[in-house]
Amino acid sequence: xxxxxxxxxxxxxxxxxxxxxxxxxxxxxxxxxxxxxxxxxxxxxxxxxxxxxxxxxxxxxxxxxxxxxxxxxxxxxxxxxxxxxxxxxxxxxxxxxxxxxxxxxxxxxxxx
Amino acid sequence: xxxxxxxxxxxxxxxxxxxxxxxxxxxxxxxxxxxxxxxxxxxxxxxxxxxxxxxxxxxxxxxxxxxxxxxxxxxxxxxxxxxxxxxxxxxxxxxxxxxxxxxxxxxxxx
Numbered sequence: 001x002x003x004x005x006x007x008x009x010x011x012x013x014x015x016x017x018x019x020x021x022x023x024x025x026x027x028x029x030x031x032x033x034x035x036x037x038x039x040x041x042x043x044x045x046x047x048x049x050x051x052x053x054x055x056x057x058x059x060x061x062x063x064x065x066x067x068x069x070x071x072x073x074x075x076x077x078x079x080x081x082x083x084x085x086x087x088x089x090x091x092x093x094x095x096x097x098x099x100x101x102x103x104x105x106x107x108x109x110x111x112x
Numbered sequence: 113x114x115x116x117x118x119x120x121x122x123x124x125x126x127x128x129x130x131x132x133x134x135x136x137x138x139x140x141x142x143x144x145x146x147x148x149x150x151x152x153x154x155x156x157x158x159x160x161x162x163x164x165x166x167x168x169x170x171x172x173x174x175x176x177x178x179x180x181x182x183x184x185x186x187x188x189x190x191x192x193x194x195x196x197x198x199x200x201x202x203x204x205x206x207x208x209x210x211x212x213x214x215x216x217x218x219x220x221x222x
Binding site: 043049102 | 152153155156160162202209210211212214
């Protein structure tokens with residue numbers, strides 16, 4: 001079965017510091033991968049999606065970037081964090097056979 | 113922009129009662145999905161209903177889809193305290209990329 005790993009679970013970073021959140025998947029190859037952000041009490045905002053290695057699409061202009069150096073690795077980065085980057089970041093994997101998406105456990109990022 | 117919007121934003125019921133949540137969307141879809149999120153956790157996929165389906169069941173869950181009204185409902189029967197969570201609908205807007213609403217926060221009192 002497909003599994004998705006996301007870390008760290010929580011992160012507190014100062015404004016202006018860099019960011020790297022990693023998401024890895026197991027049990028599948030060539031998956032479609034997604035990064036979402038959820039602000040407190042809000043829905044999920046799609047940030048990036050990837051259909052393959054080095055193939056990244058960005059949904060909204062922002063202070064973040066994403067990379068997919070390997071088939072099962074999806075990384076969310078920032079060179080300099082802003083206060084507005086605080087939120088709950090979720091990585092997701094598409095389940096082509098049954099439909100729907102499997103989500104990682106999320107990273108709670110607080111920029112101070 | 114957000115495609116799906118859930119209603120109500122918050123719902124508080126007693127254990128044993130049924131909970132109904134609604135989702136409205138704006139553009140044509142290939143499928144609609146419902147997810148559950150416990151506080152501070154990732155989302156868990158509950159059920160997917162395709163645009164050519166009208167109703168689907170999974171355990172105590174019943175999902176309906178009315179494409180003419182661009183709406184869906186999620187019914188949880190005989191609710192339990194463990195059903196307390198936020199529930200989201202996600203639609204693909206025809207692009208196979210899901211967009212989520214703000215969710216319905218459900219509290220089931222024991």
